[in-house]
Amino acid sequence: MTQDEAKRMAARRALEFVEDGMVLGLGSGTTSAIFIQELGERVKQGLKVRGIATSAASHELAKSLSISLTTFEEVSELDLAIDGADEVGPGLALIKGGGGALLREKIVESVARRFIVVADSSKLVATLGRFPLPVEVVQMALPIVTRKLEALNLNPKLRHHPDGSLYVTDEGNVLLDCVCGAIPDPAKTAADIRAIVGVVEHGLFLKMASLALIAGEDGVREVLP
Ligand code: 5RP
Numbered sequence: 500m501t502q503d504e505a506k507r508m509a510a511r512r513a514l515e516f517v518e519d520g521m522v523l524g525l526g527s528g529t530t531s532a533i534f535i536q537e538l539g540e541r542v543k544q545g546l547k548v549r550g551i552a553t554s555a556a557s558h559e560l561a562k563s564l565s566i567s568l569t570t571f572e573e574v575s576e577l578d579l580a581i582d583g584a585d586e587v588g589p590g591l592a593l594i595k596g597g598g599g600a601l602l603r604e605k606i607v608e609s610v611a612r613r614f615i616v617v618a619d620s621s622k623l624v625a626t627l628g629r630f631p632l633p634v635e636v637v638q639m640a641l642p643i644v645t646r647k648l649e650a651l652n653l654n655p656k657l658r659h660h661p662d663g664s665l666y667v668t669d670e671g672n673v674l675l676d677c678v679c680g681a682i683p684d685p686a687k688t689a690a691d692i693r694a695i696v697g698v699v700e701h702g703l704f705l706k707m708a709s710l711a712l713i714a715g716e717d718g719v720r721e722v723l724p
Contacts, residue, residue, distance in 0.1 A: 505619035508714035510534035513581045513617050522574050524607040526582025527554040527600035530617045534581050539564025553607045554600035555669050580611035584618050587711050588627040591724040592685050596633030596702030613709045620715030631676035633702040640697025647695045653677040
């Protein structure tokens with residue numbers, strides 16, 4: 500099975516949790532994009548849902564598939580959010596933000612009654628940290644935040660696009676990817692990073708996911724926190 504096939508299996512399984520009338524959080528990244536495409540098919544067949552997207556890209560994709568979109572002017576809570584992850588660790592502690600959308604993802608998922616992660620089995624890890632931990636930073640604070648992350652031995656690297664241009668998030672901030680290796684105590688690392696003024700958000704999603712649908716050779720496994 501290819502990684503893309505596994506992603507599709509997880510995304511399809513997630514559709515089984517969607518009910519008519521729900522307000523959904525729509526994630527970002529390739530697995531979420533497959534979910535949104537599959538959701539679009541269901542909408543064509545008559546399913547009525549509204550969504551709030553976690554990135555401009557997911558918003559545009561949902562719009563192109565005629566999925567109704569709403570805003571936090573209209574809703575305060577979501578029934579269900581579906582999103583991918585870069586790493587899924589014990590207790591469903593996650594690293595997210597590989598696609599640069601961690602800020603909106605965390606906002607949307609923080610108000611979802613249920614947050615389901617969709618991923619292929621390569622994302623499951625015993626300890627978080629093999630994947631660089633993204634930290635979103637206000638541009639003018641970049642030098643001081645960089646020094647403070649260095650002092651925490653988190654080894655921050657400024658994110659660029661493959662063409663060398665600076666990566667700027669949907670909210671106009673920049674990203675420092677912390678190539679820090681194993682994160683033995685994610686709650687402490689999250690608190691240390693959050694204490695730095697100029698940090699907007701970080702990619703550790705702790706105690707947020709309710710379920711992970713992890714697809715691999717043996718099918719889709721349901722993993723609880
Ligand atoms: C984007 C994310 C994505 O959910 C994460 O990068 C996983 O992406 P993919 O499904 O493409 O592997 O956090 O900010």
